[in-house]
Amino acid sequence: MSESTVRIGLVLPDVMGTYGDGGNAVVLRQRLRWRDIDAEIVEITLPDPVPDSLDIYALGGAEDSAQRLATRHLLRYPGLQTAAGRGAPVLAICAAIQVLGQWYETSSGERVEGVGLLDATTTPQPTRAIGEVTTTPLLPGLSAPLTGFENHRGGTILGHDATGLARVTRGVGNGVGDGLEGVVQGSVLGTYMHGPALARNPELADHLLCRALGVESLPPLDLPEVDLLRRERLRAA
Numbered sequence: 001m002s003e004s005t006v007r008i009g010l011v012l013p014d015v016m017g018t019y020g021d022g023g024n025a026v027v028l029r030q031r032l033r034w035r036d037i038d039a040e041i042v043e044i045t046l047p048d049p050v051p052d053s054l055d056i057y058a059l060g061g062a063e064d065s066a067q068r069l070a071t072r073h074l075l076r077y078p079g080l081q082t083a084a085g086r087g088a089p090v091l092a093i094c095a096a097i098q099v100l101g102q103w104y105e106t107s108s109g110e111r112v113e114g115v116g117l118l119d120a121t122t123t124p125q126p127t128r129a130i131g132e133v134t135t136t137p138l139l140p141g142l143s144a145p146l147t148g149f150e151n152h153r154g155g156t157i158l159g160h161d162a163t164g165l166a167r168v169t170r171g172v173g174n175g176v177g178d179g180l181e182g183v184v185q186g187s188v189l190g191t192y193m194h195g196p197a198l199a200r201n202p203e204l205a206d207h208l209l210c211r212a213l214g215v216e217s218l219p220p221l222d223l224p225e226v227d228l229l230r231r232e233r234l235r236a237a
């Protein structure tokens with residue numbers, strides 16, 4: 001590893017890894033390597049304190065009990081909060097939105113205090129949202145439709161300090177009737193899209209990488225397989 005190696009923190013894949021969202025870290029690393037930028041994934045598992053020195057962080061989704069464990073760990077070792085405070089990008093998938101919010105209620109009605117990085121609260125909805133979700137991004141710098149697979153019962157209300165990542169064109173999204181999907185606040189970006197989200201949305205992957213590297217843009221990549229996957233997913237939607 002050289003000093004310029006980009007270090008991608010995969011936070012608690014042992015706990016928040018139920019839906020294969022660890023693939024987002026692999027996508028970030030690969031898109032850097034394709035551009036001849038050294039990158040490595042640092043897995044932070046349950047016994048480990050969360051380091052605050054990494055360049056970018058990714059957290060995946062999980063069931064209620066696993067997300068409670070993750071919340072406790074992140075509050076005990078606040079490295080992620082320190083890193084987000086200095087502007088390191090954080091990608092939070094599904095349950096991770098809920099964990100990073102102010103509080104969430106589990107499906108059994110227990111209210112759990114969150115990490116507080118996002119002005120968002122989550123309560124269980126009458127029906128589970130399962131299926132393809134397609135959206136139009138609201139975040140400046142993104143133009144291509146976003147696509148993913150959602151699977152959650154929680155519905156997330158955004159407070160004043162947070163904005164939606166995108167507007168839903170198909171599917172449920174945050175699930176509280178405001179038509180929004182995902183959340184953006186400072187350097188933290190959350191979405192209900194599994195997929196993994198970054199494999200299905202390369203523009204979003206590069207957006208996060210630009211933030212991590214502090215650059216306006218990255219050289220484009222010519223990847224016909226990725227383009228084909230996107231076309232198929234959007235057609236299916």
Ligand code: GLN
Binds near residue numbers: 061064067153154155
């Ligand atoms: N347990 C949460 C919910 O159902 C998160 C699920 C997930 O991460 N897919 O809302």
